[in-house]
Amino acid sequence: MDEIIKAVRGALSDSVDEKTKATSQNFFKEKIECYGVKVATVTKISKDCFKLIESKTKTEIFGLCESLWCSGIIEESFIACNWSYYLRKRYEPNDFQVFETWINTYVNNWASCDSLCNHTVGTFVEMYPEYLPKLKAFTTSENRWMRRAAAVTLIVPARKGKFLSDILEIADLLLIDQDDLVQKGYGWMLKSASDAHQQEIFDYVISKKAVMPRTALRYAIEKMPEDLRAAAMAK
Structure with a gap:
């Protein structure tokens, strides 16, 4: 599973857009951490990398989401959000706590x-x-x-x-x-x-x-x- 997170971070690092990186903070009052990747590119990375994990259990995928959330980097949080949404057909009541x-x-x-x-x-x-x-x-x-x-x-x-x-x-x-x-x-x-x-x-x-x-x-x-x-x- 560590290899999946490594692949996501590698894809994000390879997709930095300097203009996005320079202007991202302008949209927030609080300090954010970011790579500087366009949202459309983040979405593509989400979809591409999800293909590598969609056969995993929901618990395993939520665990990967948690790893991405833990970084505090905004693009990684977006991927965690996308992955959890891709699992919507598998939602169960106790997921609310997660x-x-x-x-x-x-x-x-x-x-x-x-x-x-x-x-x-x-x-x-x-x-x-x-x-x-x-x-x-x-x-x-x-x-x-x-x-x-x-x-x-x-x-x-x-x-x-x-x-x-x-x-x-x-x-x-x-x-x-x-x-x-x-x-x-x-x-x-x-x-x-x-x-x-x-x-x-x-x-x-x-x-x-x-x-x-x-x-x-x-x-x-x-x-x-x-x-x-x-x-x-x-x-």
Whole structure:
């Protein structure tokens, strides 16, 4: 298994793009560690290397993901996210604990958070909606990435019109969070839900606009018609 990790790291090292390396930090407030590889190239490496391990057990592959997470390097985290998503047909209820541990222990930037939660964790919750209460419990964590995860996990289900009442409950739980990345996360969740539930999201925003941070509000109404956006932004 060490040879697989070595192959991944060799492929990443051989794919460094100097412009990407020079500009990657610009997208983050926190310090990130990176090779400087374009996301499309990372995705290709993920797919190519997964062919070498797809016959392994889920436990073995999750172990490889853990090794990649442990490095703290953003491209390696993306590969771990991709590999865990490639296993979605094999998800079982007890996998939630694995994903929760990764978020709480290893996620250290918004891109890794969103990559894991939009796809792996979001798909899991669609398969096992009985885990929504555990997702809501993330909102009380001291870890900003856990709190953001509570919202961004539901981005894709929200676009499908799913889980509206749960989405509004999570928005309530995060409503006055002081962290701008959490505000952006739940604002994005509301915006995604507005695809299928525009009136309900508009009504929610109007009912909360006196206390909702402007950052979250702007995200939530971004896809709405101009007249609704103006009404929501009015003092």
